[in-house]
Amino acid sequence: MPIRFFSNRLSRVLMLAMVALLAGCATGGMRINTDHSARGQDSRIRYIVVHYTAGESARALQVLTMGEVSAHYLIDNNASATIYQLVDESRRAWHAGESEWEGRNSLNASSIGIELVNRGFQDTPQGRVWYPFPQSQIDALIVLLKDIKQRQGIDGVNILGHSDVAPQRKLDPGPLFPWKQLADAGVIPWPPQALVDHRLSQLGGVVPPVSWFQEQLARIGYTIEQTGEFDEQTKNVIAAFQMRYRQSLYDGQPDLETAAWLMSLPAPR
Numbered sequence: 001m002p003i004r005f006f007s008n009r010l011s012r013v014l015m016l017a018m019v020a021l022l023a024g025c026a027t028g029g030m031r032i033n034t035d036h037s038a039r040g041q042d043s044r045i046r047y048i049v050v051h052y053t054a055g056e057s058a059r060a061l062q063v064l065t066m067g068e069v070s071a072h073y074l075i076d077n078n079a080s081a082t083i084y085q086l087v088d089e090s091r092r093a094w095h096a097g098e099s100e101w102e103g104r105n106s107l108n109a110s111s112i113g114i115e116l117v118n119r120g121f122q123d124t125p126q127g128r129v130w131y132p133f134p135q136s137q138i139d140a141l142i143v144l145l146k147d148i149k150q151r152q153g154i155d156g157v158n159i160l161g162h163s164d165v166a167p168q169r170k171l172d173p174g175p176l177f178p179w180k181q182l183a184d185a186g187v188i189p190w191p192p193q194a195l196v197d198h199r200l201s202q203l204g205g206v207v208p209p210v211s212w213f214q215e216q217l218a219r220i221g222y223t224i225e226q227t228g229e230f231d232e233q234t235k236n237v238i239a240a241f242q243m244r245y246r247q248s249l250y251d252g253q254p255d256l257e258t259a260a261w262l263m264s265l266p267a268p269r
């Protein structure tokens with residue numbers, strides 16, 4: 001019977017494999033020749049995702065090392081801006097959760113996660129108050145980003161906020177995170193103000209329809225349903241975009257200035 005024959009063969013093969021494995025163990029394992037290296041290869045890491053911890057450092061360190069979430073790096077908000085490495089870059093950290101960019105999902109597999117110790121925000125009777133990032137922490141982040149970019153060959157356009165890759169559930173790193181400083185340091189691309197002004201004048205005071213905003217946001221990498229309606233999901237994605245590029249107002253409304261910024265950004269490479 002062919003099936004029986006196959007299973008006999010299979011068990012023999014398995015037995016031989018086990019013997020080989022044991023023999024291998026006894027003799028120091030298999031030999032791999034590494035004399036040749038392929039030109040056709042690159043890093044498995046395509047993105048860097050920036051977060052805030054929404055809590056203080058002792059708690060963050062505990063959660064990120066003992067809990068179900070983790071990150072490759074944690075940067076303290078103390079005076080010396082200590083950088084902790086919690087997960088090796090070659091391994092996956094659990095920081096992005098359900099996430100998507102440029103149609104690629106589950107970004108934990110293809111990204112490095114960096115957490116910044118920061119309390120996030122507090123809702124007060126006067127409105128929502130966000131906590132600023134100390135300059136020493138941002139300086140440390142810039143050095144780290146430059147280092148990772150160079151080693152992993154990551155394009156600056158692929159340095160993202162958690163709110164970019166999960167705009168329906170996340171706000172971090174928030175509207176006080178200084179993206180422009182990262183641009184000034186040469187870490188991420190940024191359109192020149194003159195270009196944004198030019199695009200603004202091209203619009204001639206007419207706000208494009210919601211469907212246009214949805215198309216543009218998808219074009220630059222955001223995940224957004226093309227409903228043609230100004231719905232909750234669209235508002236959340238516009239707000240995420242504004243928190244990065246137009247931090248003075250991030251109400252999620254499709255306005256002229258937001259349109260001008262969108263027109264000034266290239267598609268991801």
Ligand SMILES: [Zn+2]
Binds near residue numbers: 051095162172
């Ligand atoms: Zn996050």
